[in-house]
Amino acid sequence: MKKAISLLLMLLMIVSIIPFAFAEEIDTAEADSEEETQNQIALMGTGTGAEVRLLQLEKAITENIIRGQEVIAEVESKGNDTSILEDLISDMEDLKSRVQALDAESEEAVDEFVALKAEAIELSKQFRDEAKTLLDKSDADALRTRLKEMNRSEITQLNNQIRNRIREYNAEQVKNLFGILGIENEELLANFSNGNSTLKEVRDVIKTEFKSMTQEEKKSAFSELKEAGVKKVITAKAVMEKVRERVQNIREKISNYRTNQTGYEDSGNDGSGQENEENSSNGRRGGNQ
Amino acid sequence: MKALIIAFLLVSALFLGCAQTQESSNQEAENSVQATEENLIAEVDKTIISDSEEIELGEMI
Numbered sequence: 001m002k003k004a005i006s007l008l009l010m011l012l013m014i015v016s017i018i019p020f021a022f023a024e025e026i027d028t029a030e031a032d033s034e035e036e037t038q039n040q041i042a043l044m045g046t047g048t049g050a051e052v053r054l055l056q057l058e059k060a061i062t063e064n065i066i067r068g069q070e071v072i073a074e075v076e077s078k079g080n081d082t083s084i085l086e087d088l089i090s091d092m093e094d095l096k097s098r099v100q101a102l103d104a105e106s107e108e109a110v111d112e113f114v115a116l117k118a119e120a121i122e123l124s125k126q127f128r129d130e131a132k133t134l135l136d137k138s139d140a141d142a143l144r145t146r147l148k149e150m151n152r153s154e155i156t157q158l159n160n161q162i163r164n165r166i167r168e169y170n171a172e173q174v175k176n177l178f179g180i181l182g183i184e185n186e187e188l189l190a191n192f193s194n195g196n197s198t199l200k201e202v203r204d205v206i207k208t209e210f211k212s213m214t215q216e217e218k219k220s221a222f223s224e225l226k227e228a229g230v231k232k233v234i235t236a237k238a239v240m241e242k243v244r245e246r247v248q249n250i251r252e253k254i255s256n257y258r259t260n261q262t263g264y265e266d267s268g269n270d271g272s273g274q275e276n277e278e279n280s281s282n283g284r285r286g287g288n289q
Numbered sequence: 290m291k292a293l294i295i296a297f298l299l300v301s302a303l304f305l306g307c308a309q310t311q312e313s314s315n316q317e318a319e320n321s322v323q324a325t326e327e328n329l330i331a332e333v334d335k336t337i338i339s340d341s342e343e344i345e346l347g348e349m350i
Contacts, residue, residue, distance in 0.1 A: 036345075043338060052338055060344040067349040117344065124347045131350050140350050147350065166338045173336045199337060206333060207326055222324035225332045 034240060037117060041110050042236040048169040050104035053113055055165060059158040061096045061120050064127075065089055066154075067147045071131050074143050080134045084258060088127045095119055110239050118247040122254040130258060167195055174202055180228075181221050183209045 044050040068089045072082045095116060102112055132140065171193035178185065188205060191197035210218065 040344070043336070049338070053344075056342070056344045060346045064346055064349050071350050117346075120346045124349060127349055128347065135350070144348065144350050147348075163340060166340055170337050177333060177336065203330055203333065207330065210326055210329055218324045218329075222329055222332070225329065229332055229335050 033121070037114055038233075038236045038240050041113060041239055042232040043169075044110045044113065045232060045235070046169070046172060047105045048165060048172060050109045050113070052162060052165045052169055054099055054102055054104055054109070055158060055162045057113065057117055057120065058096060058099045059155060059162060061092055061099060062154060062158060063150075064120070064124050065092050065096065066150065066152055068092065068127055070147055070150070071127075071135075071143065074139065075131065075134045078135065078139070082134075084130050085127060085134075088123055088130070088258070092120065092123050092127075095123065111243050114239060114243045115246055115250060119250050119254065122251050126254055126258045167193070170199070177206070177225070180224050181206060181209060181213075182217075 040053055040056075044053050068085065072085050072089065075082050075085060099116055102109060102116075135143070171189065174192055175189055177183075178189065183205065185205060188197055188202065192199075192202055210221075213221065
């Protein structure tokens with residue numbers, strides 16, 4: 001009898017642990033994604049940094065639209081209904097327009113980036129889940145391999161734009177760092193800005209200059225740099241906290257949308273949807289160039 | 290059966306204790322960052338965006 005009770009207790013313990021194990025896995029995935037987004041927005045403090053992130057998001061959405069269209073063609077060739085997939089791609093195209101229209105210099109650019117990215121992730125997930133029900137595993141595997149090899153001029157163009165903006169952003173940051181560390185090297189700054197010097201060369205100069213500093217100077221420069229980094233992280237965390245509920249609502253709405261075909265709309269912070277209309281009239285590139 | 294319950298409680302306490310110790314040591318490590326060359330370069334790298342960085346939205350199939 002005692003043995004049976006012991007066994008029952010052990011079984012109960014194991015069964016009670018299983019949901020925690022799964023919950024832990026889901027929480028970790030969400031936390032990873034949240035941490036990644038937080039790191040991304042930490043560098044959106046300047047117009048150029050924000051523009052880099054918006055261009056990267058536009059590229060990621062464009063890639064998924066192109067891949068989605070390939071998936072639709074494959075599903076159609078099997079004689080299956082593609083209407084839900086087409087609706088989801090149409091939503092992704094709208095989303096892409098909203099990303100393009102967003103002004104990188106605007107106050108709400110960072111909040112909007114987080115919300116739009118969450119929307120893009122959820123739409124991609126819904127599309128993937130739906131597509132998996134319409135294609136068998138071997139067709140899906142073959143298609144996945146084909147999609148990885150995909151090479152489009154639209155993506156190449158976006159890659160070039162992103163590379164140029166990253167170079168511009170990094171040059172601004174290095175100039176700022178040189179200021180904090182008291183380094184005067186205009187030639188290296190100009191070369192780095194033109195792409196004629198590498199980040200490794202910049203690091204080497206920083207290391208050499210740092211070695212020649214007094215202990216007090218080292219402490220002061222390092223503290224200033226560290227403080228600036230901490231401020232960025234704190235600001236990014238505050239944004240994540242601010243938009244958490246909105247992101248959760250977006251996920252739920254899109255999830256219900258596919259299940260019930262009820263339609264969804266991210267109403268923005270104030271619930272009026274006015275924000276997106278205002279952004280559309282500004283335009284990211286129009287605002288900065 | 291008592292032994293089983295005691296063992297379960299002990300394991301739980303041990304688990305919680307380890308988690309707490311890990312958190313304290315992480316906090317300690319964070320507070321004691323020195324102005325060394327490596328730490329400076331780590332801070333520098335945090336301000337830079339790499340060309341290879343991508344935004345991941347997940348696959349479509």
